[in-house]
Amino acid sequence: MRTKSTIEKVMYLITFAGIITANVSSILFGVHVMHPAFLAGVLIAVIGVNGVLLLKHPSFQIHHISENSNWIHYVD
Secondary structure (H helix, E strand, C coil), X not given: CCCHHHHHHHHHHHHHHHHHHHHXXXXXXXXXXXXXXXXXXXXXXXXXXXXXXXXXXHHHCCCCCCCCCCCCCCCC
């Protein structure tokens, strides 16, 4: 799972899972009281958005990710 496209799809999945969790929690428990499931959903969505931004802007990355899946780096 070192290619950008695979990691990007996983980050989108995490983002949408967080949004769905927050929406289901707000439907079940309402929005007047901050339910822990709602806060967890928001946190998961923020983590996913962070991941997508890190992939889209390479200047934020500490370790650069390869474009192809055959990339192997051996340390001497």
